[in-house]
Structure formats: C-alpha cells, structure tokens
Amino acid sequence: MAGRKVAVVGAGMTKFMHRALETPKELAWLAAKPALDSAEMKLNQIDCVVVGSAPDAFDGLHMKGEYLSDGCGAWKKPYLRCYVGGGTGVYAVAQAWFHVASGLFDTALVICEEKMSSCLPHPQAAFLTIFDHITEQPLKPNLLWIFALEQNRYMQTYGIALKDIAAVSVKNKRNALDHPAAQLGAKLTVEDVLASEIMAWPVHRLMVSPTSDGAVAVVLAEEETARRISDTPVWIQGVGWCLDTTYWTNRDLAYPEYVEKAAWMAYRMAGVREPRKEINIAEPYDPFAYKELHHLEGLQLAPKGQAPKLLADGVFDRDGDLPVTPSGGLLGVGNPIAAAGLMKICELFWQLRGEAGKRQVPGKAERGVAQAWGDLMQVGTVVVMGTREPV
Amino acid sequence: MSDRVAIIGIGFTSLQPSTPHASFKELMFEAAQKAYHDAGVEPSEIDSFVTCAEDLNEGLSIFDEYTPDQLGAVQKPMHTLTQDGLHGIADALMQIRSGIAELVVVEAHSKASNIKTPEWLLDYALDPLYNRPLGFNPHALAGLEMNVFLHETGIRAEQCAQIAVKNRTNALRNPIAAYPLALTPVNVESSPYVSYPLREAEIAERADGCAVVVLANEKRAHRAQSKPAWVCGVGFANDSATLESRDWVRAEYVRIAAERAYRQAAIQNPRAIHLFEVDDTYAYKELQHLIALGLYSDGAEAGRSVEAGETKPDGKMPVNVSGGVLGMGLTLEASGLYRIVEIVLQLRGQAGMRQLANARIGLAQSWRGVPTTSGAVVILGSE
Amino acid sequence: MKSQPEAKFVRGTPLDEKALKHGKTFSVTYVPKLHYAWDTGEAIGRYLAELKEGRLIARACRKCERVMIPPRMFCERCFRPTDEWVYVKDTGKIFTFSLCYVSWDVRRLKQPEIPAVIEIDGASPGMGILHVVKKIRPGKVRIGMAVRAVWKPKSQRIGSVTDIAYWEPIKK
Numbered sequence: 001m002a003g004r005k006v007a008v009v010g011a012g013m014t015k016f017m018h019r020a021l022e023t024p025k026e027l028a029w030l031a032a033k034p035a036l037d038s039a040e041m042k043l044n045q046i047d048c049v050v051v052g053s054a055p056d057a058f059d060g061l062h063m064k065g066e067y068l069s070d071g072c073g074a075w076k077k078p079y080l081r082c083y084v085g086g087g088t089g090v091y092a093v094a095q096a097w098f099h100v101a102s103g104l105f106d107t108a109l110v111i112c113e114e115k116m117s118s119c120l121p122h123p124q125a126a127f128l129t130i131f132d133h134i135t136e137q138p139l140k141p142n143l144l145w146i147f148a149l150e151q152n153r154y155m156q157t158y159g160i161a162l163k164d165i166a167a168v169s170v171k172n173k174r175n176a177l178d179h180p181a182a183q184l185g186a187k188l189t190v191e192d193v194l195a196s197e198i199m200a201w202p203v204h205r206l207m208v209s210p211t212s213d214g215a216v217a218v219v220l221a222e223e224e225t226a227r228r229i230s231d232t233p234v235w236i237q238g239v240g241w242c243l244d245t246t247y248w249t250n251r252d253l254a255y256p257e258y259v260e261k262a263a264w265m266a267y268r269m270a271g272v273r274e275p276r277k278e279i280n281i282a283e284p285y286d287p288f289a290y291k292e293l294h295h296l297e298g299l300q301l302a303p304k305g306q307a308p309k310l311l312a313d314g315v316f317d318r319d320g321d322l323p324v325t326p327s328g329g330l331l332g333v334g335n336p337i338a339a340a341g342l343m344k345i346c347e348l349f350w351q352l353r354g355e356a357g358k359r360q361v362p363g364k365a366e367r368g369v370a371q372a373w374g375d376l377m378q379v380g381t382v383v384v385m386g387t388r389e390p391v
Numbered sequence: 392m393s394d395r396v397a398i399i400g401i402g403f404t405s406l407q408p409s410t411p412h413a414s415f416k417e418l419m420f421e422a423a424q425k426a427y428h429d430a431g432v433e434p435s436e437i438d439s440f441v442t443c444a445e446d447l448n449e450g451l452s453i454f455d456e457y458t459p460d461q462l463g464a465v466q467k468p469m470h471t472l473t474q475d476g477l478h479g480i481a482d483a484l485m486q487i488r489s490g491i492a493e494l495v496v497v498e499a500h501s502k503a504s505n506i507k508t509p510e511w512l513l514d515y516a517l518d519p520l521y522n523r524p525l526g527f528n529p530h531a532l533a534g535l536e537m538n539v540f541l542h543e544t545g546i547r548a549e550q551c552a553q554i555a556v557k558n559r560t561n562a563l564r565n566p567i568a569a570y571p572l573a574l575t576p577v578n579v580e581s582s583p584y585v586s587y588p589l590r591e592a593e594i595a596e597r598a599d600g601c602a603v604v605v606l607a608n609e610k611r612a613h614r615a616q617s618k619p620a621w622v623c624g625v626g627f628a629n630d631s632a633t634l635e636s637r638d639w640v641r642a643e644y645v646r647i648a649a650e651r652a653y654r655q656a657a658i659q660n661p662r663a664i665h666l667f668e669v670d671d672t673y674a675y676k677e678l679q680h681l682i683a684l685g686l687y688s689d690g691a692e693a694g695r696s697v698e699a700g701e702t703k704p705d706g707k708m709p710v711n712v713s714g715g716v717l718g719m720g721l722t723l724e725a726s727g728l729y730r731i732v733e734i735v736l737q738l739r740g741q742a743g744m745r746q747l748a749n750a751r752i753g754l755a756q757s758w759r760g761v762p763t764t765s766g767a768v769v770i771l772g773s774e
Numbered sequence: 775m776k777s778q779p780e781a782k783f784v785r786g787t788p789l790d791e792k793a794l795k796h797g798k799t800f801s802v803t804y805v806p807k808l809h810y811a812w813d814t815g816e817a818i819g820r821y822l823a824e825l826k827e828g829r830l831i832a833r834a835c836r837k838c839e840r841v842m843i844p845p846r847m848f849c850e851r852c853f854r855p856t857d858e859w860v861y862v863k864d865t866g867k868i869f870t871f872s873l874c875y876v877s878w879d880v881r882r883l884k885q886p887e888i889p890a891v892i893e894i895d896g897a898s899p900g901m902g903i904l905h906v907v908k909k910i911r912p913g914k915v916r917i918g919m920a921v922r923a924v925w926k927p928k929s930q931r932i933g934s935v936t937d938i939a940y941w942e943p944i945k946k
Contacts, residue, residue, distance in 0.1 A: 003489035015786035021799065022787060023520065030785040055452040056473075060804065062447040062516040065473045066763045069632045076647060079629040079765070080478050083471040085453040091470060095482075102488035103394070104625075117789075120803075122880040129452040133810075134818050135844050136904050138936045140878045145889040145904075148872030156870070156917050180784045200874035201886070201912075214786065239491070243440075243459045243469040245850055249891045249902040250842070253870065261466055269491075375456040414815025420848045420855075427853075434853045450810035460850035507809040515806050523804060 003101030007233030010039025010219035016334025019117035020213035025071030035217035052092030054337035085374025087381035089341015094239035113215035114336035148200035157254035158305025166193035176332020178358035183334035207289035212334035238384035240265025259298025262380035281368035283344035341372035397612035397619035400430020400605035409504035426603035434463025438492035476728030477767035500601035501722035534586030544690025562718025569598035569720035593674035598720025602728035626651030630764035645683035668730035727757030862896030
C-alpha cells in the first residue's frame with residue numbers, strides 16, 4: 001500500500017427510527033456533532049467531507065447530496081457524495097480512506113444519512129425505480145421479489161432450511177437489545193420468525209429489516225494526526241469494492257462473487273491470507289436474514305453453503321469463535337440504507353476499542369471486517385479495520 | 392514513488408440536442424471504446440471506474456446498477472459520484488495517489504433530451520420546506536444572483552451578453568458542439584427575459600453526449616501512445632447549500648477549489664495559464680467564475696477585459712475556445728469532462744481550427760448548476 | 775478518550791404515525807412531476823419490436839460464443855460489439871421463483887404474484903429474464919420447471935415486455 005496510513009478516530013450516530021421528526025439535514029448534524037465530540041475535534045480541523053446517501057427518491061430531493069451538505073459541515077469545504085446503493089455505508093469509508101491516503105487531505109468527516117419515511121405512501125414503493133425502466137418496471141416488481149428470488153436459489157442450491165435462516169433474525173434482534181440506537185431489538189424464537197406472515201415466499205416478515213430514518217458519522221485521520229487525537233485509533237487496514245453486471249437475471253445468485261472479489265481486494269491490502277482465522281469480528285450486511293449467511297460465505301468466513309451450520313453451532317454468537325453482527329445489524333438496529341452500513345463500521349470501531357458496552361465481544365478482538373451490499377444483487381463493499389497499524 | 396497522474400486517453404461522442412438512435416448504454420460504449428483505443432489500454436487492465444451521475448437525471452434509482460457492462464467494468468471496483476465529471480477526475484487522482492489503482496476511468500454523460508420536465512426536476516432540488524413552496528422557476532435563482540452580481544461588481548448586462556456572443560461564435564469552429572451560432576449582441580439583447588436580468592439567449596440549452604477519460608500513474612503514463620496531459624492540480628468545494636446563507640456575489644466554491652489547485656500546481660499567478668474552460672451555463676457565470684479564479688481583481692477589470700476582447704480565441708487570455716457550455720450544450724454532470732476534452736486536445740495539438748499557438752497549460756472549471764454551490768477545478772499541463 | 779455513546783447521547787426524535795396523521799406535526803407534501811421518455815437504443819428497440827411480433831430475440835458474441843438476452847450491442851465480457859441477432863424460443867425453465875403476497879405499492883395480495891427468473895431456451899445457459907408465472911397453484915412451482923410464454927393477442931401488443939402476459943407450465 002503506497003499511500004499514507006489512515007485511522008478512524010471518532011464515531012457518532014442518531015437513533016434509527018421508523019419516522020424521525022428531524023429533517024435530513026438535522027439528522028446529519030445529529031450524527032456529525034457527536035462524532036466530532038468523540039474525537040474532541042472541531043469542524044475547522046476537518047479538511048473534507050464525504051457523504052453517503054442512497055436513493056434520492058426516498059428523501060424526496062434531486063441532488064440530495066447538495067441539500068445535505070451544510071448539515072454535514074461542508075460549508076466552504078471540499079465535499080462530495082459517493083453512491084453505490086446499499087453498499088454506500090461501507091464504501092463511503094473506502095472513499096474517504098483514499099481522500100486521506102492520497103495525501104490531499106489529513107482528516108475527513110464521513111456522514112451517511114437516510115430519511116426514508118418522507119416517501120409516501122410507503123418507501124417500499126420507491127424501490128420500483130431501481131429496476132430496469134424498460135425490461136423490468138412494466139412488470140411492477142418490488143424489492144421483495146429480488147431478495148426472495150435470491151434466497152430461494154441460495155436455499156435450493158445448498159439445501160438450506162428456512163429455520164436456519166430464521167436463526168439469523170433471532171440472533172441479530174437479540175443482539176440489538178443492547179444497542180442504544182436500535183429500532184427493532186427483540187427476544188424472538190425461530191418459531192416466532194417462521195410464524196410471521198409470508199411476504200414473498202420464502203421470505204417471512206421477521207426476516208426483513210425495516211425502512212428507517214437515521215444518520216451515522218465517523219472521523220478519519222492520517223497517521224500523525226490520528227495519534228495526536230487518540231491513544232486508540234482504529235486503523236483502516238484494507239478496503240475493497242466490486243460491481244457486478246447489471247444483467248442479474250443472467251447470473252446465478254446462489255453465491256455473491258462480487259462480495260468475494262471486494263473481500264479479497266481488502267484482505268490483500270490488509271495482508272490477511274486466512275480470513276476465517278485472522279478476522280475476529282464480522283459485520284456483514286443483513287437487510288434480509290439469509291443475506292448475512294450469503295455474505296459470510298462471500299467474505300470467505302464460511303465455506304459455500306456452510307454458514308447456516310456454523311451459525312447453528314454457535315460460532316457466530318457474540319461469545320462464539322467468530323462473533324457476527326454483534327451490533328444487531330439491519331435486522332435489529334434498523335436499515336436507513338447508507339447509514340446502516342456505516343453503523344457496522346462504528347460497531348467495529350467501538351468493539352476494537354473495548355467500548356461496546358453490553359455488546360462487547362469477549363477476548364481481545366484485534367481485527368474486524370465490515371461489509372455492505374447494494375444494487376441489483378451487484379455490489380460488495382468491504383473494509384477491514386484493526387488495532388494494528390498497516391505495514 | 393512518484394505522485395504524478397496524467398490523462399492518457401479521452402473518448403467522447405459529439406453533442407446533439409437529442410440522440411434517439413442510442414440508449415445511454417450505447418453512447419457510453421461508443422465513448423469508452425474510443426477512450427480505451429486512444430489510451431492504448433484494454434478494459435481488463437483498468438483498476439477502477441468512476442461514473443458521475445445523478446439518479447434523477449436518468450430517471451433510474453441507484454444508477455450505478457446500469458453502468459459497468461458498457462465500460463468493461465464488470466466485477467471491477469466501480470462507484471458513482473453524484474458530482475460533476477471534474478470531481479470524478481479528482482476522485483481518480485486520489486485513488487491513484489493512494490496506491491490502490493494505477494489506471495482509473497472516469498465517465499459522465501447526458502441524456503438530457505430524455506427528461507421531459509427539466510424545470511420540475513430542478514424544482515425538486517430546492518429545499519422542500521423553505522424554497523419549493525414558493526413555486527418559482529429555478530432559473531430565477533440565476534436571475535437573482537446575476538442581478539446582485541451586476542449591482543456589486545459594476546459589470547454591465549451588455550458585457551454578459553458579449554459572453555454569449557463569444558461562446559456561441561467560438562462553437563462554430565467546434566465540430567462536436569451542439570449549438571454553434573453566429574450570434575450578435577443585438578440578438579442577445581433582444582431575446583426575452585426569462586428571469587430579469589437574465590435573458591433567454593444567455594441560458595445554455597441541454598445536449599446529449601458521453602465522455603470517458605482514462606487516467607494513469609506516472610509509470611503507465613510514460614508508456615502511453617498519445618502525449619499525456621498531466622494533472623497539475625485539482626480542487627473542489629462547496630459554499631452553503633442554503634439559499635439564505637450563501638454568497639450571492641462571489642463564486643466561493645470556485646475560489647476555494649482554485650486555491651487548492653493552484654497550490655498543488657505551484658502556480659502563483661493564474662495568468663500564467665494559457666487557456667481556460669469555465670462554466671458559462673448562464674452567460675454572467677463566466678465572469679463570476681473568472682473573478683473567483685483570481686484572474687481579475689474586480690468587476691471593472693473584468694468588464695474592460697471583455698470589451699477589449701481579451702478572452703476571445705485570439706486574445707491574451709482565451710476563455711471557452713470550445714464554445715463553453717453555451718456553445719457546446721449543457722451536458723449535466725458531463726459538462727466538466729467536455730471542458731477536459733478541449734484542454735487535452737489543445738495540449739496535444741489536436742484542436743484543429745481552434746488550436747491555440749501556445750497551449751501548454753490549461754484550466755477546467757465546472758459548476759453543478761442551480762440550486763447548487765458546488766464546483767471543481769482541474770489544471771492540466773503538457774509537462 | 776470518549777467511550778461509545780450511551781442511550782441518552784444518541785439523538786433523534788421518533789415521530790408517532792398518529793401525530794402526523796392528525797396534524798400534530800407540521801409537514802409539507804409535494805408530488806414530483808418527473809417525466810422521462812427514454813431512448814431505447816438499438817438493442818432494446820429491436821427487442822421491443824420483436825416482442826410486438828410475438829418473438830423473443832437475443833444478440834450473439836462470436837468471440838465468447840454467448841447468446842445473450844436481454845440483447846445488447848456490446849459484449850460485456852469481451853468488450854467488443856456483439857455480432858448478430860438470434861431468435862430464441864419462447865419457452866424456458868424456471869431458474870428461481872418466489873410467491874409474493876405484497877404488491878409493489880405495499881398492498882396485501884390474497885393470491886400471490888409469482889415472479890420468476892426464466893432461463894430462455896436457445897440462449898446461453900443461465901441467460902434468464904424476469905417475468906411472472908401464472909396458471910399454477912403456488913405450492914406446485916418448482917425450480918427447473920418447464921414453462922412457455924403466453925402472449926397477448928396481436929392487437930393488444932404494444933412493444934413491451936408485457937406483450938407476454940405471463941408464463942405457464944408446459945404440461946407433459
């Protein structure tokens with residue numbers, strides 16, 4: 001890695017809510033301020049602002065990034081908004097990483113915000129517009145279709161039972177009970193999940209994350225600045241991202257190749273050769289319960305089709321061998337699209353500094369991986385963070 | 392390891408008011424093929440791809456879903472910036488300098504002809520609580536700004552009209568421009584007011600097109616088959632998004648961006664730059680942007696410069712030799728890349744009828760249009 | 775330095791749906807007027823024209839020898855223009871499917887829609903298109919099932935993917 005070393009030195013977030021009173025600008029501010037405060041920094045110490053926010057269609061604004069900019073502290077500053085659908089929350093950290101690693105900026109404020117509740121009659125309806133305008137939209141598809149089609153393929157290919165998938169909801173919603181920002185923490189059983197209504201078979205209601213409003217922010221700094229700000233900076237050891245073909249109906253959805261490629265890009269940079277051994281905590285993207293398993297396999301943390309077994313064996317519990325989604329994830333904390341991915345980065349930040357309170361995984365975790373997914377089953381975005389400086 | 396980054400290939404379609412023969416994918420494929428051929432690279436060699444696009448310009452949500460295939464970017468690192476193409480150039484430069492990529496492609500296009508309600512689209516960009524309920528045509532924001540800009544700087548409306556004349560006329564020598572016209576000052580001053588004091592003939596019209604740029608680190612640039620155009624400096628910045636708290640006279644976003652770019656390029660006096668391609672979506676903006684670039688100390692000097700023809704192609708400080716946005720057409724987020732195309736052609740000596748005798752360093756500047764205060768600056772040099 | 779925020783430091787004001795409905799909170803409503811007329815271009819233009827004629831058409835790349843549907847003028851693997859038009863069949867196999875009880879605008883449906891990815895006979899393996907399946911009991915749908923397109927009558931076809939009304943199982 002030729003560029004400078006970069007660390008995360010501060011983090012903050014709002015509650016994740018079904019509907020917030022605050023405007024998108026206000027939500028961004030409510031995340032950015034605590035992030036700066038946690039690093040004991042002022043806005044004039046921030047060199048640039050990177051924002052991540054997914055479809056403009058939800059907040060109800062064209063060029064949403066411009067509207068958000070002053071709520072994000074970008075007044076008279078270098079500013080840009082990056083975007084890869086649901087992958088944005090983790091990708092924004094990669095984007096800010098190269099802002100700083102390149103030498104152009106010493107510090108960066110990264111903010112991800114989403115206010116989905118603005119969209120009436122229901123934010124779900126806006127997802128119609130992500131499908132191909134000519135070959136798909138006339139069929140009136142909805143987001144449930146594409147996830148259900150993939151889940152079916154995944155289950156069929158590897159012989160996975162619905163109860164194995166339901167176990168992800170149980171774990172994540174239970175973990176979320178310990179998260180101060182969580183919208184949907186709950187004590188559930190597998191039976192509860194399977195008894196919930198079928199949305200789009202094989203997807204049940206309790207396997208789906210909600211639409212949410214919320215914002216999250218982190219502060220990045222180059223090495224010297226990071227050490228001045230914090231005794232325990234969390235280093236960005238590797239970043240990776242990968243976009244697959246638009247033609248999702250020409251692909252076998254059973255395995256996310258785009259997550260694997262993004263993961264190896266990040267692992268290579270981080271010097272990780274055996275992910276299952278060298279990663280201590282994983283925060284994969286879990287918009288739907290099966291996705292966590294799907295992504296764990298793409299992240300090389302479970303062999304293909306084997307993630308459900310490892311989950312059933314307790315490997316992925318908070319006190320297991322490889323804690324997965326100790327935060328409670330999208331299923332438990334909430335899913336304000338881009339903010340959700342950055343929430344996972346925050347979780348690693350707090351876990352790796354021993355500051356995750358009731359969610360703290362036992363032992364001395366040194367390295368974690370956060371991953372987000374987006375688009376038409378297309379994008380994998382991965383960040384590896386750790387307590388050891390990159391070489 | 393060297394820090395230097397260069398543009399080693401450009402590909403672009405000619406600009407037209409509409410392009411019914413091709414979908415956006417097909418325009419992108421055309422521009423990408425040309426760019427990779429120009430750069431002498433295969434897409435498989437490219438490490439990362441950047442698209443500059445806004446969902447609602449396309450009418451598709453999560454637009455990056457639709458970009459990889461026609462650029463050869465399948466299963467590669469690719470992301471979208473909801474920014475102008477010059478922000479994309481800055482992004483590519485940062486990727487290369489960070490060491491994560493050696494070759495990066497930046498793409499942007501416009502299918503503005505497919506947007507049937509363009510003013511409503513801009514209305515949708517206004518603050519929904521404080522501004523939109525007033526129900527005014529978004530061009531009024533430019534009218535308001537032009538009015539106070541003229542008032543504070545002493546620049547006269549006729550001088551702004553001359554910008555429109557210059558740029559539409561310049562476009563006559565640009566084979567890819569969409570709106571070449573031998574415009575006269577009388578034509579401009581008799582065109583109707585859209586939003587006083589802004590006249591219809593001073594507002595750029597939309598055009599369709601696609602541009603693709605290939606950037607490389609120094610090692611790869613030295614192997615390039617065309618003369619590399621070195622990126623000497625980049626800068627980008629925002630002023631306030633909120634109408635009520637922004638600077639209405641000065642283009643602060645350009646001043647801040649330019650300061651960063653000049654510092655990187657070690658340019659003390661911007662008059663050392665040989666050509667400028669700046670945003671002129673509204674004719675007065677060219678002058679506002681030139682002032683923010685530090686080329687004039689005040690409005691009086693800017694006005695005198697226009698009257699003396701200094702910014703014409705044969706003048707001391709050629710501005711928008713390509714025809715600018717007024718002459719070439721407004722290409723949404725691709726506007727900045729078409730500014731880059733002109734500068735690269737000039738640096739290479741490939742600008743045909745428009746070729747300037749002395750073109751070794753050029754500056755491109757973009758603005759994202761109303762209601763934004765977002766802009767970027769890129770300085771390119773032949774050494 | 776600072777530890778992670780406790781609950782009281784995590785800000786945000788959850789809004790009750792009732793408060794919004796009963797006007798206890800000010801809000802501004804806006805219906806966007808965003809109209810687009812997308813140029814279909816060469817590939818999809820032809821695809822739609824053929825659908826109107828009751829046919830499915832694909833594009834072939836001679837280099838990688840794939841027959842691709844939906845058609846495109848460029849091969850995304852070889853990065854070169856595709857070479858020729860190839861008619862494919864209007865039969866195929868279900869690659870994956872779902873039974874969806876919620877419409878796109880979030881209404882509950884009594885009878886599920888059956889979206890599916892259908893691998894088209896005559897195109898390369900794995901080349902599927904999105905469409906809907908009907909005329910089968912939801913519990914009977916299987917991955918791998920053979921299906922055929924049911925076309926709208928010619929007079930009702932307009933050059934759209936909905937010129938195929940739905941796909942139904944091929945009875946042996």
